[in-house]
Amino acid sequence: MNSTSSPSLDLSRFPRRTLLDGPTPIQHLARLSARLGGADIYVKREDLTGLGGGGNKLRKLEFLIGEALARGADTVITVGARQSNHARLTAAAAARVGLRCELVLTRTVPRFDHDYLENGNVLLDALFDARVHDLPGTANALQFAEERANELRAQGRNVYVCPLGGSSPVGCLGYADCAAEIVAQSHTQNLAFDRIVVPNGSGGMQAGLVAGFVAMGLDPSCIAAFTVLGRAAHTYPLTLEKANQTVQLIDPSLRVSDDAISIDEAQLGPGYGIPTENMRATVRLMASTEGLLLDPVYSGKAFAGLVENVSTGKYPVGQKILFVMTGGLPGLFAYRNEF
Known part of the structure; x- marks a missing residue:
């Protein structure tokens, strides 16, 4: 990631409601980098966003809530897995x-222990006074959300x-x-990152970053x-499509x-939200070496990669790697039994 000047991006024409307190810091993981003996590792601290327990989804919600308010909405509905970080932060933003x-x-996620079903993000959803619809894993959540939105619209509500x-x-x-x-901070800190590494769940973060660079x-x-x-063969076309829709x-x-x-897809393991030994070891490594907490579903697996x-030299000595640390701390409490 090199350029002679710092390019900018004007998104001022899009409705937006500020939910972050400013740029999130980029920090050097000096002890971990030395321990691994390879590339220099930096983190973009997307977990350091104050609202609702913090996390990367707030960036998306600035534009989503902005659009909802611009449309005069009085209600927002969203979908996710039982321990969805996005759902928790949508409730907080609302x-x-x-x-x-x-x-x-x-x-x-095939987990049935009390911590997973009732602790972590689910506990916070209730504190933010969100109404939760608890559906089986086979349900079409977005279809249910649209049907529920139509019910509320019939009652005179404006739903986003x-x-x-x-x-x-x-x-x-x-x-x-x-x-x-990131580009502006790189210029300010005189850093040139060889790679920016992210987790990909629903694809929006990677798609947005790629669109921004383009x-x-x-x-x-x-x-x-x-x-x-999902598997790479499934995730790739969806992410590419979102990146194109965003840049356009x-x-x-x-x-x-x-x-x-x-x-x-090397760190996916058996599937979404299912712990792996690499994830557990990496969460412990980051915590014990740098005092930072990765979540078990997103950053834990991606940082393991x-x-x-x-460690294998694919990211060799001399390279600078930036990891976008997405937050999701409440998930650790939902996965207490794994640690």
């Missing part, structure tokens, strides 16, 4: 701006429906904006993801090339 919130949560992970093109603008923030005239090939939700919102003349999306690539 509380902040005075919208009613309903969450359609599916039991997608957010998709899984907030990863609509409008939501992805939050990470196009983050791309510009919109700024930068090469997006430095952005690499570890999928935590910014500038209809632009297009994301097919080779701009890099997705590795980064650690493996540093």
Whole structure:
């Protein structure tokens, strides 16, 4: 990621409600980098966002809530798994701006212990006064959400429906904006990152970052993801499509090339939300070496991939790697039995 000047991105024409307190810091993991003996590792601290327990979904919600308010909505509905970080932060954002919130949560992950079903994000959903619809894992959550929205509209309510992970093109603008923030911070700190590593769940973060780079005239090939939700063959076309939809919102003349999306499925394990030994070891490594907490579903698995690539020399000495640390801390309490 190199350029002679710091490009910028103007998204001011899109409705937006500020939910972050400013840019999130980029920090060098000096002890962990030395311990692994390979590339220099940095983290973009998306977990350091104050609202609702923090996390990367707030960037998407700035644009989603902004659009909802611009449309005069009084209620927001979104969907997710039982321990969805996006659902928790949607509830928090709705509380902040005075919208009613309903969450359609599916039991997608085959876990039935009390901590998973009632602790972590689910506990916080209730504190934020969201109404939770508890559906089986086989349910079509978005269809249920649309049907519920129509029920409420029939009662005179104005309802805005957010998709899984907030990863609509409008939501992805939050990470196009983050791309510009990373570029600006890189210039300020005199850093040139060889790679930016992210987890890919619903694809919105990677799609937004890629779209932002393309919109700024930068090469997006430095952005690499570890999928935590679906196999790479399934995740790749969805992420590419979202990246194209997002960049065309910014500038209809632009297009994301097919080779701009890099997705590795090596850390997925048996599936979404199902712990792996690599994830557990990496969460412990980060906590014991740097005092930082990764979540077990997203960053834990993706950072495990980064650690493996540093350890094997795929990310060699001399390279600078930026990991986007997404938050999701409440998930650790839902997965207490794994640690």
